[in-house]
Amino acid sequence: xxxxxxxxxxxxxxxxxxxxxxCDYTNSMFDYFLWYKKYPAEGPTFLISISxxxxxxxxxxxxxxxxxxxxxxxxxxxxxQPGDSxxxxxxxxxxxxxxxxxxxLIFGKGTKLSVKP
Amino acid sequence: EPEVTQTPSHQVTQMGQEVILRxxxxxxxxxFYWYRQILGQKVEFLVSFYNNEISEKSEIFDDQFSVERxxxxxxxxxxxxxxxxxxxxxxxxxxxxxxFNEKLFFGSGTQLSVL
Numbered sequence: 001x002x003x004x005x006x007x008x009x010x011x012x013x014x015x016x017x018x019x020x021x022x023c024d025y026t027n028s029m030f031d032y033f034l035w036y037k038k039y040p041a042e043g044p045t046f047l048i049s050i051s052x053x054x055x056x057x058x059x060x061x062x063x064x065x066x067x068x069x070x071x072x073x074x075x076x077x078x079x080x081q082p083g084d085s086x087x088x089x090x091x092x093x094x095x096x097x098x099x100x101x102x103x104x105l106i107f108g109k110g111t112k113l114s115v116k117p
Numbered sequence: 118e119p120e121v122t123q124t125p126s127h128q129v130t131q132m133g134q135e136v137i138l139r140x141x142x143x144x145x146x147x148x149f150y151w152y153r154q155i156l157g158q159k160v161e162f163l164v165s166f167y168n169n170e171i172s173e174k175s176e177i178f179d180d181q182f183s184v185e186r187x188x189x190x191x192x193x194x195x196x197x198x199x200x201x202x203x204x205x206x207x208x209x210x211x212x213x214x215x216x217f218n219e220k221l222f223f224g225s226g227t228q229l230s231v232l
Contacts, residue, residue, distance in 0.1 A: 004159075034220070043121070043208050043223030044160065089160060101173045103150045103212065103221060107160040 003027045004092050006108035014116055019077040021111050023090030026071065030092040034105065035064060035075045038087045047088075048075070080115045087112045119143040121224035123209050129230045130199055138194045138227045140209030149192045150210040150221065151184065153177070160208065166192065199231045 005024045013019045023033075031052040036044035050057040050064045050073070057064050063076045077084055090108040122141045130136050142149050151163040165172040166184050174182075183195045192211075196203055206228050210221040 002159075036223075041126075041225065043123075043210075043225045045223070046220050049220065091160075101165065102167070103148055103165045103210070104162045104173060104175075105152075105160075105221065106162075109157075109159045 002108075003030075004090055004106050004108040006088075006090055006111050008111050009109070010112040010114070012114045012116065013080050015082055016079045019075075019080045019084065019113055019115065021075040021077075021088050021090075021113065023073045023075075023108055024071055025073075025092050027092070027094065027106075028071070029094040030106075032093045033064070033066060033073050034091045034093075035062075036089040036091060036107075037084075038089060038110070044089055077113075080113075082115050082117050085113055085115050119222075121209055121211055121222050123207075123224035123227050125227060126225065127228045127230070129232065132201055132231055133198050136196050136199055136229065138196075138207050138209075138229070140192045140194070140224055141190050142192055142209065142211035143213070143222055144190070146211035146213045146222070148172075148212050149184075149186070151194045152208045152210060152223075153205040154208070154226075155202075155205040163194075163207075196229075199229075201231050204229055204231045 034049040035047040037047045038044045048059050048062045048064050050066050066073045087110045089110045091105040124139045149166040154160045162175050164174040164178045181197045185193050206226045208226045209224045212221050
C-alpha cells in the first residue's frame, strides 16, 4: 500500500542545472507535504514543506510545487550543487480532521540524487 | 543547533534476544517518535509518545515493542524478543509543537541486525 510514491529511485544531474524530484500520492486526505534530505549515516533532515492550501513554496534554491488535482508534488533545486547529492524523501500527513495524527508521516521510498561537478 | 542523539549506532543481536535502543530527544521537545527503515524500503512510522504515554502506534508496533521515557532526557525503544525481520535502521524523532505542521527532527539512527 504505497500512499506516497517516488517512482524514480535515482536521478543524476550536472552541477548548476536544475534537479526535479517527483512525488505522487493517492490519499486525498493528505493536507501537508514535506521533503526530507538524507545523507549516508545520518537521519532525515527537514528541507521544505507545503500546505495543501498552497501550490508553491520557495526557500532559497529549493521550491516545492503542489498539484492537488493530479495528486503530485515536485521539488526543484536550482542551481544544483554537489553537496545536494543525497537521498530525498517525500512525506505526507493528514490533519486531525482527516484521520491523521501528530507526527505520523507517510514516506515515499526516496530518490537518490547525484549532482556531478 | 540542537540535535536528537541515538545510541548505539549499530546493534547486532541474536534472534530471540531483547534489545533496547536509546534516544535523547532535543531538550525542549515534548513529542517523541520512533520510525524504522528496512533496507530498500520506505521509512515507516512505529509509535508516537507524549505526556508519558503512547499517542498512536502502527500495526508494526506489536506486543514485542515497548517505549519508555525513564527519566527527563532518554526515550527508549525495547524489542522483547527480536526476529530476523526486525533488522532495520531505527530512527528516533522529536518535535515541540502540537500542530500538524510536521517538522520532525530525526536522529542518525541505530542499525539493528538480528542474526
